[in-house]
Amino acid sequence: MLREFRLPDLGEGLTESEILNWHVSVGDDVKLNQVIADVETAKAVVELPSPYAGIVARLHEQAGTVVEVGSPIVSFEVAVPAGADTGAPGAGGERVQARREPNLVGYGAVPDATGRPARRRRGPAPAAQGAAPVPASTPDAVRERPRSTPPVRKLARDMGVDLSEVRGSGPGGLVVRADVVRAASPAAGTAAAPAGAPPVVPSPPAQASRENRTPVTGMRKHTAAAMVASAFTAPHATVFLTVDVTPTMELLERLRQQPAFNGLKLSPLTLAAKAVCLGVQRFPSLNSRWDERAGEIVSFNYVNLGIAAATPRGLMVPNIKEAQTLSLHGLAAAVTSLAQTARDGKTRPADLAGGTISISNVGVFGVDTGTPILNPGEAAILALGAVRRQPWEYEGAIALRSVMTLSLSFDHRLVDGEQGAGFLNDVGAVLAEPALALAMA
Amino acid sequence: MRIPVSLHTPVRHPENSGSFPTDPYVQLVTPDGVRTPDPLYDRWVEDVDGARLQELYIDMAVIRRIDTEATVLQRQGELGLWPPLLGQEAAQIGSGRSLRASDFVFSSYRENGVAYCRGVGMEDLMRVWRGNAAAGWDPYSVNMAPTQVIIGAQALHAAGYAMGITRDGSDDAAISYFGDGATSQGDVNEAMVFAASYAAPVVFFCTNNQWAISEPVTLQAQVPIANRAPGFGIPSIRVDGNDVLAVMAATREALDRARSGNGPTFIEAVTYRMGPHTTADDPTRYRDDAELEQWRAKDPLSRVQALLESLGLFTDEFAATASGRADAAAAELRAACLGMPDPVPADVFAHVYSEPHSWLDRQQEQYSRYLSGFAGEENR
Numbered sequence: 001m002l003r004e005f006r007l008p009d010l011g012e013g014l015t016e017s018e019i020l021n022w023h024v025s026v027g028d029d030v031k032l033n034q035v036i037a038d039v040e041t042a043k044a045v046v047e048l049p050s051p052y053a054g055i056v057a058r059l060h061e062q063a064g065t066v067v068e069v070g071s072p073i074v075s076f077e078v079a080v081p082a083g084a085d086t087g088a089p090g091a092g093g094e095r096v097q098a099r100r101e102p103n104l105v106g107y108g109a110v111p112d113a114t115g116r117p118a119r120r121r122r123g124p125a126p127a128a129q130g131a132a133p134v135p136a137s138t139p140d141a142v143r144e145r146p147r148s149t150p151p152v153r154k155l156a157r158d159m160g161v162d163l164s165e166v167r168g169s170g171p172g173g174l175v176v177r178a179d180v181v182r183a184a185s186p187a188a189g190t191a192a193a194p195a196g197a198p199p200v201v202p203s204p205p206a207q208a209s210r211e212n213r214t215p216v217t218g219m220r221k222h223t224a225a226a227m228v229a230s231a232f233t234a235p236h237a238t239v240f241l242t243v244d245v246t247p248t249m250e251l252l253e254r255l256r257q258q259p260a261f262n263g264l265k266l267s268p269l270t271l272a273a274k275a276v277c278l279g280v281q282r283f284p285s286l287n288s289r290w291d292e293r294a295g296e297i298v299s300f301n302y303v304n305l306g307i308a309a310a311t312p313r314g315l316m317v318p319n320i321k322e323a324q325t326l327s328l329h330g331l332a333a334a335v336t337s338l339a340q341t342a343r344d345g346k347t348r349p350a351d352l353a354g355g356t357i358s359i360s361n362v363g364v365f366g367v368d369t370g371t372p373i374l375n376p377g378e379a380a381i382l383a384l385g386a387v388r389r390q391p392w393e394y395e396g397a398i399a400l401r402s403v404m405t406l407s408l409s410f411d412h413r414l415v416d417g418e419q420g421a422g423f424l425n426d427v428g429a430v431l432a433e434p435a436l437a438l439a440m441a
Numbered sequence: 442m443r444i445p446v447s448l449h450t451p452v453r454h455p456e457n458s459g460s461f462p463t464d465p466y467v468q469l470v471t472p473d474g475v476r477t478p479d480p481l482y483d484r485w486v487e488d489v490d491g492a493r494l495q496e497l498y499i500d501m502a503v504i505r506r507i508d509t510e511a512t513v514l515q516r517q518g519e520l521g522l523w524p525p526l527l528g529q530e531a532a533q534i535g536s537g538r539s540l541r542a543s544d545f546v547f548s549s550y551r552e553n554g555v556a557y558c559r560g561v562g563m564e565d566l567m568r569v570w571r572g573n574a575a576a577g578w579d580p581y582s583v584n585m586a587p588t589q590v591i592i593g594a595q596a597l598h599a600a601g602y603a604m605g606i607t608r609d610g611s612d613d614a615a616i617s618y619f620g621d622g623a624t625s626q627g628d629v630n631e632a633m634v635f636a637a638s639y640a641a642p643v644v645f646f647c648t649n650n651q652w653a654i655s656e657p658v659t660l661q662a663q664v665p666i667a668n669r670a671p672g673f674g675i676p677s678i679r680v681d682g683n684d685v686l687a688v689m690a691a692t693r694e695a696l697d698r699a700r701s702g703n704g705p706t707f708i709e710a711v712t713y714r715m716g717p718h719t720t721a722d723d724p725t726r727y728r729d730d731a732e733l734e735q736w737r738a739k740d741p742l743s744r745v746q747a748l749l750e751s752l753g754l755f756t757d758e759f760a761a762t763a764s765g766r767a768d769a770a771a772a773e774l775r776a777a778c779l780g781m782p783d784p785v786p787a788d789v790f791a792h793v794y795s796e797p798h799s800w801l802d803r804q805q806e807q808y809s810r811y812l813s814g815f816a817g818e819e820n821r
Contacts, residue, residue, distance in 0.1 A: 005517075006518065007518075008515075008516070008517060008518020008519075009518065009521075010515075010516060010720070010721075011720070011721040012521070012522060012721045033510075033513045043721055043722070043723055044717070044721075044722065044723030044725075044726075045723065046516060046720075047516070048516055048517075049513040049516050049517060050517075051517040051518075051519075
């Protein structure tokens with residue numbers, strides 16, 4: 001008769017093993033315990049001894065394949081001498097099936113071929129007392145409490161509601177909060193939910209005023225998806241640097257007097273934009289992209305500088321194309337128009353696409369710093385904190401200075417702490433002494 | 442006879458016992474099978490004649506075969522796990538065959554050869570490893586506690602049991618088996634404190650198989666493990682654990698000390714675990730093939746075979762008898778293992794408490810209702 005040998009769990013709790021090679025082929029006469037294959041598990045390479053004496057009838061799996069524990073790997077044609085073969089094993093699955101008999105407490109779980117226990121089907125909760133007559137064949141069901149979740153059971157206990165008296169209105173007869181609340185109110189106590197017509201989605205009026213539910217659409221949906229995609233694919237790390245930006249503030253003040261800058265918005269962001277363009281020259285990994293599919297790192301020889309903008313519709317990150325080619329004046333003009341366009345809701349999709357690195361000016365909201373989340377696909381994002389007048393060490397004494405905290409989040413797959421810190425130090429150096437930009441350009 | 446013991450000097454063989462973990466030890470049969478006279482230990486095995494030596498050989502051959510078969514059964518998916526004893530046959534047979542029926546054994550999980558000596562049946566021996574029960578046998582039917590998996594815990598059990606023996610006024614002894622790794626456990630050290638304090642009739646039998654899973658003994662023992670026991674006031678001895686006669690001599694001496702009211706003894710049987718720690722282990726990842734080969738030359742069976750051959754007792758007929766006994770044991774083991782009825786779910790409640798327990802009854806009742814939920818799926 002034909003006997004199947006299923007791959008056993010060769011270690012403790014292994015789910016699969018690789019068949020390295022077969023020592024036998026179809027038609028071979030095999031002795032009990034003869035080595036038939038080498039198998040590699042997560043723990044060891046082991047020899048597989050034959051559980052039968054017989055002829056190899058079929059090799060179910062090729063050498064080199066990874067096989068799930070419990071899958072048949074080889075079949076034997078085994079002669080069964082009458083009476084003599086008392087110890088002959090059945091293959092794991094067959095024997096269990098054959099022996100499954102009712103015992104004192106019912107039946108054991110059916111083991112399936114993959115080794116995972118069969119899952120119990122979850123039916124609706126049995127009707128509580130007072131409902132339709134219970135069929136005699138399910139005496140156990142009567143004793144079962146209607147299904148509910150632990151918080152709901154706690155609520156019921158707190159409100160003094162006996163759950164066995166409650167009709168569940170949730171899926172499959174699940175008792176939900178609303179059912180408990182309804183059962184606790186004296187008016188509903190007798191009326192209860194009419195049998196057979198539970199509301200599909202209960203929305204008790206009592207709760208409507210305490211919460212507002214807004215469908216997630218449009219910008220919110222887009223932002224949420226982008227943040228989740230970024231936060232859970234790129235391993236983020238953030239470094240911080242607090243710098244005295246008084247020279248920047250003084251420079252900006254002087255620039256504002258220049259006719260050429262008339263009408264342009266000048267802020268530390270303008271200089272930071274310049275500093276970022278300069279910094280990526282020294283630290284190109286900050287201006288790169290992780291191409292998971294190709295298994296490559298894409299380094300950009302240009303800078304499309306994203307500027308996070310709060311608009312009435314939500315957060316947008318339009319970018320300044322080829323920012324590395326722009327002078328400080330050009331950057332100031334680009335930032336001004338980009339922000340205006342975004343605020344007017346006229347940002348085009350092309351403006352949002354193709355960014356390589358971004359700046360978030362959270363300081364305008366009055367906070368000192370933050371840990372920005374990367375614009376998806378980018379390697380770094382710089383956040384500018386609010387400029388504050390603070391006592392600060394200046395030329396060996398304490399002086400009131402304009403101080404700002406910078407933070408830089410980066411994709412740790414692309415950038416290590418050394419590069420991230422070096423880049424942030426460069427940006428900080430420019431803001432602390434704008435003249436350095438001349439040396440770095 | 443009480444051997445005077447300094448608290449700081451181990452009682453070791455004066456001639457051939459050293460101070461390092463790799464130093465020599467008491468040996469009565471060399472790896473080549475030469476019986477070497479020993480003025481201190483010969484007297485403990487002077488009754489072992491050729492016939493008795495043959496029996497010891499058969500014992501070792503049988504438990505080696507049991508071990509091989511169980512390892513194979515695990516690979517065939519019939520056992521969940523098995524801790525091979527390959528290479529440690531002399532340590533187990535030499536000590537196990539020195540005990541009398543009324544002594545009590547507290548072993549680790551690897552002393553399946555000792556269990557065989559105690560008369561544990563094949564089905565009982567396999568039960569735990571097949572996952573069919575939490576314990577394989579009635580401890581009082583063979584005077585051997587169930588398989589202990591907690592490393593070193595059984596040393597405490599043995600010390601406590603031995604203290605009880607003293608109170609009963611009996612001349613029985615307890616013996617605790619543990620490995621080299623277990624000597625770093627608190628339990629073993631606490632057990633030695635109690636045993637010494639109460640002069641308990643217990644033998645601490647340390648099977649130093651050189652490896653605590655993947656940690657070599659030299660990592661946790663800077664001196665021979667046997668040297669630790671005198672610090673507790675317990676006389677100790679290192680023996681060649683692959684020499685069944687030396688192990689027997691040392692164990693008999695220790696048991697005699699226990700029976701005569703002179704307290705505990707610590708035996709370090711220096712041997713080698715030829716196989717993996719368990720069937721779930723791969724020793725090639727942490728140890729050298731050269732080391733394995735070195736120890737293969739010290740095999741416990743081949744040296745007794747050589748000795749028997751020199752006595753003209755290892756005849757073809759005897760060899761056939763030995764392998765026949767071993768194969769029969771293997772066949773019995775396989776049949777017992779495969780023919781073992783699967784436990785029923787309610788068995789899990791059977792041995793939790795010795796007396797009725799309402800909370801447990803409730804759990805069992807709930808569990809039975811849970812299981813009855815599968816009834817409808819029976820013919821699915």
